[in-house]
Amino acid sequence: MDSGDTVFQIEFSNSRQQTEISLSSLHHKTLEFLEHYAKPHLTGKNFAELVGEGSGEVRLARLLAATGFQNDAGGFFAELTRKLSRINGGENASVEVNSVEIPSLLCTALLELMMPGDKFISIKDVAQFENLTNVTVPGSERDMLQEVIDTYPVRLSMHALRQMRVSRAVGYQYAPFVQELDPVGQVNTWIGQFHEGLLEQMYKNRVIFLLNMSCPVYCRFCFRKHKDLRNQPNPTPEDVLRAVEYVRNTPTIKEIVITGGDPFLAKKNMMTAIDGLKEIPHVQTLRLATRCVSYYPHLFYDKDRFWLEYLKMKSIELGMKGKRIELATHFIHPDEVSIQALDIIGELVSNGIPVYVQTPFLKECNDRGPELVRLFSLLRGAGAELHYIYIPCSPIQGNSVYWAPISSGLNVAAHLRAHLSDRVIPRICTATPIGKIDWFSSGWAVEQDESDEHFIWIRTPYTPGFFKDFADNVDAQSVVRQNPEGTLDARFMAEIGDKSCFLGKRSKVSAGDQENHMDSLARFREEALQNQKIACSAVPVGSLRIARPHETRVELDTGGGEQELAYIRDDDRITDVLITSETDAIDRLHEAGLLIEEIRRMRHVNAVRLRSVKFNYDPGIYTGAVISRLARLNSLNADSPLRLEIETQFLHSKEIIADHGELASRLRRHGVTVYSNIPLLHGVNDTASEIQKTAYTLRSLGIEFHHLYVAGHPIQRFWSRTHPIDIPDVSDIASRVRMEGSGREIPRYIIMTELGEVDFGLTSRLFRRNGGLAAVLLPYDLEY
Numbered sequence: 001m002d003s004g005d006t007v008f009q010i011e012f013s014n015s016r017q018q019t020e021i022s023l024s025s026l027h028h029k030t031l032e033f034l035e036h037y038a039k040p041h042l043t044g045k046n047f048a049e050l051v052g053e054g055s056g057e058v059r060l061a062r063l064l065a066a067t068g069f070q071n072d073a074g075g076f077f078a079e080l081t082r083k084l085s086r087i088n089g090g091e092n093a094s095v096e097v098n099s100v101e102i103p104s105l106l107c108t109a110l111l112e113l114m115m116p117g118d119k120f121i122s123i124k125d126v127a128q129f130e131n132l133t134n135v136t137v138p139g140s141e142r143d144m145l146q147e148v149i150d151t152y153p154v155r156l157s158m159h160a161l162r163q164m165r166v167s168r169a170v171g172y173q174y175a176p177f178v179q180e181l182d183p184v185g186q187v188n189t190w191i192g193q194f195h196e197g198l199l200e201q202m203y204k205n206r207v208i209f210l211l212n213m214s215c216p217v218y219c220r221f222c223f224r225k226h227k228d229l230r231n232q233p234n235p236t237p238e239d240v241l242r243a244v245e246y247v248r249n250t251p252t253i254k255e256i257v258i259t260g261g262d263p264f265l266a267k268k269n270m271m272t273a274i275d276g277l278k279e280i281p282h283v284q285t286l287r288l289a290t291r292c293v294s295y296y297p298h299l300f301y302d303k304d305r306f307w308l309e310y311l312k313m314k315s316i317e318l319g320m321k322g323k324r325i326e327l328a329t330h331f332i333h334p335d336e337v338s339i340q341a342l343d344i345i346g347e348l349v350s351n352g353i354p355v356y357v358q359t360p361f362l363k364e365c366n367d368r369g370p371e372l373v374r375l376f377s378l379l380r381g382a383g384a385e386l387h388y389i390y391i392p393c394s395p396i397q398g399n400s401v402y403w404a405p406i407s408s409g410l411n412v413a414a415h416l417r418a419h420l421s422d423r424v425i426p427r428i429c430t431a432t433p434i435g436k437i438d439w440f441s442s443g444w445a446v447e448q449d450e451s452d453e454h455f456i457w458i459r460t461p462y463t464p465g466f467f468k469d470f471a472d473n474v475d476a477q478s479v480v481r482q483n484p485e486g487t488l489d490a491r492f493m494a495e496i497g498d499k500s501c502f503l504g505k506r507s508k509v510s511a512g513d514q515e516n517h518m519d520s521l522a523r524f525r526e527e528a529l530q531n532q533k534i535a536c537s538a539v540p541v542g543s544l545r546i547a548r549p550h551e552t553r554v555e556l557d558t559g560g561g562e563q564e565l566a567y568i569r570d571d572d573r574i575t576d577v578l579i580t581s582e583t584d585a586i587d588r589l590h591e592a593g594l595l596i597e598e599i600r601r602m603r604h605v606n607a608v609r610l611r612s613v614k615f616n617y618d619p620g621i622y623t624g625a626v627i628s629r630l631a632r633l634n635s636l637n638a639d640s641p642l643r644l645e646i647e648t649q650f651l652h653s654k655e656i657i658a659d660h661g662e663l664a665s666r667l668r669r670h671g672v673t674v675y676s677n678i679p680l681l682h683g684v685n686d687t688a689s690e691i692q693k694t695a696y697t698l699r700s701l702g703i704e705f706h707h708l709y710v711a712g713h714p715i716q717r718f719w720s721r722t723h724p725i726d727i728p729d730v731s732d733i734a735s736r737v738r739m740e741g742s743g744r745e746i747p748r749y750i751i752m753t754e755l756g757e758v759d760f761g762l763t764s765r766l767f768r769r770n771g772g773l774a775a776v777l778l779p780y781d782l783e784y
């Protein structure tokens with residue numbers, strides 16, 4: 001602060017806490033924000049247009065003029081800080097200066113000056129809570145809220161506290177509330193695990209390491225707030241070594257989910273686990289779970305960016321042994337997405353560490369659809385993969401305000417399919433007491449429980465035999481029953497909402513015909529290589545060089561030019577451009593590169609995909625020069641993201657060889673993801689064992705299995721007429737992949753139609769028509 005600087009005295013309206021802040025620091029912070037981050041995806045279109053292009057100075061001048069403070073920065077900041085001192089995340093959390101809404105990311109940047117610090121704080125009483133949040137708790141609620149704080153711990157980071165000031169959706173997740181005293185709900189929601197020390201096992205191929213029992217922030221919807229869980233003693237490094245030994249002696253374990261609480265708070269345990277597991281030959285992937293990316297990003301920057309640098313170093317070490325680190329994190333609402341979070345994700349992904357996101361579905365927070373569209377689009381630009389939406393969130397005691405009916409989650413799935421890039425749509429799953437299911441493929445709602453209306457029965461893919469090697473008598477528990485087809489149903493606490501979602505029991509299905517048409521594989525390969533343009537336009541686009549299969553996506557031929565680019569430029573709903581060529585996009589990389597440089601200027605597009613069937617059939621075309629070029633075309637960052645991905649196609653597991661894994665790994669080190677789509681072909685790949693093998697092999701080589709096309713893919717349009725897929729096979733395939741594989745192996749089961757893609761079962765309904773099957777497409781109507 002220089003001696004001539006103006007200093008504002010600030011008093012927060014409810015808490016009466018006081019602070020002072022210099023005009024120069026506010027000015028500097030705002031200039032920096034406007035110069036780098038005043039982009040439509042971060043600030044909203046209106047604000048970005050209002051400040052326009054140019055330097056921070058130029059943009060600030062426009063902002064001052066628009067808010068009535070032309071050439072009066074002092075007046076503007078006096079008014080803005082006055083407004084910021086009054087908000088508390090209540091109903092009116094937005095900040096306006098003379099009718100101009102100030103973006104929440106700019107508000108939190110300025111709150112970093114007004115409420116500085118990076119620590120996290122345990123809250124012991126109501127008065128402390130009020131001081132930190134600027135909230136006034138009514139007299140009638142004070143005693144009850146104190147009881148909540150005494151029963152369930154409250155912990156908040158300064159980062160979360162700042163976000164809570166400008167967002168109700170953030171406060172809703174972390175601030176205590178009196179309804180937490182409601183006893184309805186469970187304390188423990190699962191039974192299917194084997195436990196030994198810090199190790200839990202619920203699936204054959206993966207285990208969980210619980211390295212730390214507490215979190216820097218407690219989410220009010222999470223079971224971790226219950227005392228018996230958070231008060232368990234933390235394991236020691238010796239305990240960690242014992243768990244590592246168990247993994248060493250159990251060759252079926254391929255993946256380890258390292259979690260807690262937050263495992264990054266137990267540094268020694270984390271380092272012991274990673275160093276121990278990296279030496280075990282059969283271990284393929286370490287999945288490190290933390291929510292700090294969202295609510296405590298400082299963790300990654302602290303101590304000279306220790307964890308960021310450590311993860312990058314370990315990723316290289318594991319990569320040299322053919323293994324992988326992934327970071328798993330949670331985001332629930334777009335208001336949680338900070339510049340720091342986007343930077344962390346972008347940096348990790350650019351250095352070969354995939355970051356995947358899971359999202360609990362919370363009533364009155366993210367249960368309508370548009371919030372999730374915005375959330376997932378923002379995260380995707382930085383390089384994240386969207387993995388699961390959990391419907392509903394765990395039904396535990398004290399979180400019933402967050403419970404939403406199953407049917408509202410399913411409705412949101414249709415909204416996402418209509419308005420979000422197919423690459424960003426997570427799997428919609430429920431974590432039953434014996435394991436996860438994916439709605440309408442590996443599991444579904446069977447019926448209401450007759451004895452208690454709070455429960456429903458869910459069909460799962462798991463069988464009694466599945467658990468026999470690692471968890472005793474799961475099928476003998478009262479919350480489990482065997483159904484006529486031989487799999488287990490789980491009793492689950494949830495409201496179904498729409499009763500038509502109950503699908504009933506499935507009787508035992510006889511295996512369909514076992515024809516073998518492997519001799520056709522070579523023909524399919526030739527067809528795939530000869531014409532890689534597969535999309536048809538759902539709407540007229542006026543050019544044969546561009547197709548519009550979805551609201552958010554176009555397929556652009558490498559021969560496209562100004563007319564096609566103008567089409568993309570003029571429609572800001574388009575977020576994804578898939579570049580194709582009749583031969584292969586990599587064969588036309590020069591032309592593709594020129595198009596990408598033009599697309600980069602279009603702020604609404606945040607991903608470009610290159611279709612390359614030759615990734616499978618001719619990986620040698622990916623020379624060092626090609627990979628370097630692809631790396632340069634990929635930009636994962638907070639302010640101007642343009643993510644690059646390679647789309648390929650495998651038809652059978654025997655096509656996948658080690659070279660593909662090496663190539664995917666080289667691309668991943670530059671943050672370039674490779675994913676595969678696969679059409680299901682009767683007699684070629686339509687058995688549960690074949691698809692499971694393909695899923696496993698792709699996962700082990702670091703290639704994402706994106707879509708399994710059940711019907712409608714060009715190769716299927718002719719083949720399936722004479723060699724139709726048996727529809728029950730799809731459930732059997734989905735069940736096997738879910739039961740035997742990693743959750744990260746599971747594809748989306750898709751029907752491609754001329755009006756758009758839909759998920760098998762989840763966003764479509766099949767019915768008989770004219771001797772065949774037709775589908776109702778739930779995401780799309782005439783208005784769409």
Ligand code: SF4
Nearest residue numbers: 215218219222224291
């Ligand atoms: S959701 Fe994760 S971060 Fe939040 S309290 Fe639970 S374990 Fe901790």
